[in-house]
Amino acid sequence: MRQVKKKKPFKKIIYEPASQQVKVQQPKHYNAASFSLSAPTLAHCPLDEGWEVAFAGRSNAGKSSALNCLTSARLARTSKTPGRTQLINFFSLDEQRRLVDLPGYGYAKVPDALRRDWGQHLGDYITQRQCLRGVVIMMDVRHPLTDFDLQLIDVATSRDLPVHILLTKADKLKRGPAANQLQMVRNELNKITGNLSVQLFSSLKSNGTADAWDKLDQWFELGVYAQSNDSLADDDAKES
Numbered sequence: 001m002r003q004v005k006k007k008k009p010f011k012k013i014i015y016e017p018a019s020q021q022v023k024v025q026q027p028k029h030y031n032a033a034s035f036s037l038s039a040p041t042l043a044h045c046p047l048d049e050g051w052e053v054a055f056a057g058r059s060n061a062g063k064s065s066a067l068n069c070l071t072s073a074r075l076a077r078t079s080k081t082p083g084r085t086q087l088i089n090f091f092s093l094d095e096q097r098r099l100v101d102l103p104g105y106g107y108a109k110v111p112d113a114l115r116r117d118w119g120q121h122l123g124d125y126i127t128q129r130q131c132l133r134g135v136v137i138m139m140d141v142r143h144p145l146t147d148f149d150l151q152l153i154d155v156a157t158s159r160d161l162p163v164h165i166l167l168t169k170a171d172k173l174k175r176g177p178a179a180n181q182l183q184m185v186r187n188e189l190n191k192i193t194g195n196l197s198v199q200l201f202s203s204l205k206s207n208g209t210a211d212a213w214d215k216l217d218q219w220f221e222l223g224v225y226a227q228s229n230d231s232l233a234d235d236d237a238k239e240s
């Protein structure tokens, strides 16, 4: 008897969701970022006017890479050697708004005196800078929430500054473990009082840029968050 050949089942093709296929277009204000100046201490920083968002985190966490990724430029120097960024670097988006690349903390091989100096400048900047609108803290997704990170969160939230965490180098983990790390950090943040948020991020793959831009837009009042009346001008008016 002739055997009936079984039909081969259709191979199921799973497509990535559209959001992951389409490259997110960069908002033009971040494209326009340009290097402004490097300051060794708070006293050397630009006038404390306008609005700033600072990028902070442990040495080698990927701060400079994230900044470059979000501005599509090679503005900040990146390096395999931890401790590369030793100055406070300012990048202007426009006349009033700046992104700030802070020196990394917690790098053991830096001489004690230098490390104390960095800690001091970083602390001075976060605690005293009036134009600071929010702090983006970069943490390697594989080793988040170190004591240094928690101290920084504490300093920022005690000034009522919002903190947004980028769990960097997310490309180093598979999707499941990365999601677990994200949930673990979320759970820990829920125990802390303050305006805190967290997301996965990869500079290498440009993943997470849309959410990060959205947060920056909120803090800078840009894009859909733009105020009809210019609140920067309002701030100036209040002071005078």
Ligand SMILES: Nc1nc2c(ncn2[C@@H]2O[C@H](COP(=O)(O)OP(=O)(O)OP(=O)(O)O)[C@@H](O)[C@H]2O)c(=O)[nH]1
Pocket (backbone or CB within 6 Å): 057, 058, 059, 060, 061, 062, 063, 064, 065, 066, 077, 078, 079, 080, 081, 082, 083, 084, 085, 086, 103, 104, 105, 168, 169, 170, 171, 172, 201, 202, 203, 204, 205
């Ligand atoms: N795989 C991967 N590597 C990354 C990513 N982001 C940064 N790196 C690498 O991590 C290393 C450190 O990156 P940087 O951006 O220089 O880190 P940093 O936090 O600015 O370091 P310091 O200025 O020394 O404090 C470099 O070798 C980067 O190429 C990422 O998203 N994925």
Ligand SMILES: [Mg+2]
Pocket (backbone or CB within 6 Å): 063, 064, 065, 076, 077, 078, 084, 085
């Ligand atoms: Mg750096």
